[in-house]
Amino acid sequence: MASVKKYIAEFIGTCVLVTFGCGTAMLVGCSAENGSGYLLTALAFGLVIVGMAYCVGNISGCHINPAVSLGVLISGGMSVSDFVGYVISQILGAFAGSGILYAVFKLGGVEDKTGGFGANGLAGVNGSAVAGLIVEIVLTFAFVLTILGVTSKNGNHGSFGGLIIGLTLTLVHILGIGLTGTSVNPARSIAPAVFAGGDALSSLWVFIVGPFIGAALAALCYKFLESSKE
Numbered sequence: 001m002a003s004v005k006k007y008i009a010e011f012i013g014t015c016v017l018v019t020f021g022c023g024t025a026m027l028v029g030c031s032a033e034n035g036s037g038y039l040l041t042a043l044a045f046g047l048v049i050v051g052m053a054y055c056v057g058n059i060s061g062c063h064i065n066p067a068v069s070l071g072v073l074i075s076g077g078m079s080v081s082d083f084v085g086y087v088i089s090q091i092l093g094a095f096a097g098s099g100i101l102y103a104v105f106k107l108g109g110v111e112d113k114t115g116g117f118g119a120n121g122l123a124g125v126n127g128s129a130v131a132g133l134i135v136e137i138v139l140t141f142a143f144v145l146t147i148l149g150v151t152s153k154n155g156n157h158g159s160f161g162g163l164i165i166g167l168t169l170t171l172v173h174i175l176g177i178g179l180t181g182t183s184v185n186p187a188r189s190i191a192p193a194v195f196a197g198g199d200a201l202s203s204l205w206v207f208i209v210g211p212f213i214g215a216a217l218a219a220l221c222y223k224f225l226e227s228s229k230e
């Protein structure tokens with residue numbers, strides 16, 4: 001029963017992330033030329049993490065991201081069975097969030113200023129999959145490394161952990177939105193791409209592979225750094 005509650009928490013958290021993060025991007029736009037929309041989108045994703053960290057963090061750890069769950073798995077913080085349960089719940093939550101946005105924007109006739117449900121893309125890197133992979137690996141590495149440090153038993157961040165993680169996600173979005181739209185989260189990328197179709201689906205693999213590689217590297221790096229202290 002405890003695992004089921006964790007999975008439900010991950011479902012809810014990821015649903016909220018996609019609804020508010022991608023929804024903000026769809027509403028205000030997130031092109032580099034539109035500075036206010038760009039920053040609002042970055043803040044929306046970061047603030048969702050802050051809110052959910054203090055809402056479901058004590059239940060599931062508030063991963064709401066398969067890449068984060070992979071990092072925790074490699075670090076020894078969860079079992080393989082829980083990892084699988086988390087990832088399934090996160091993807092389902094992302095689809096629920098995109099479904100909500102479909103109902104509001106498509107059925108409600110609201111303009112989607114991203115043109116594709118806030119799906120990630122390679123336009124900002126001139127269509128280069130290699131450049132997109134590098135961006136996503138670096139952004140996810142920084143994000144997951146921060147999470148592992150903040151949540152480590154050796155960490156000393158008190159009740160500010162959720163705020164630190166949320167601000168870090170805002171930071172990676174500020175750099176990444178103009179390049180790839182910032183994924184660092186395969187679930188967040190999969191659902192909008194499926195709803196958007198077309199080019200979003202053809203480049204989707206970048207936003208699955210890149211975050212997973214970045215998370216794995218972050219976990220291995222943190223394990224090495226932490227073991228060096230002992």
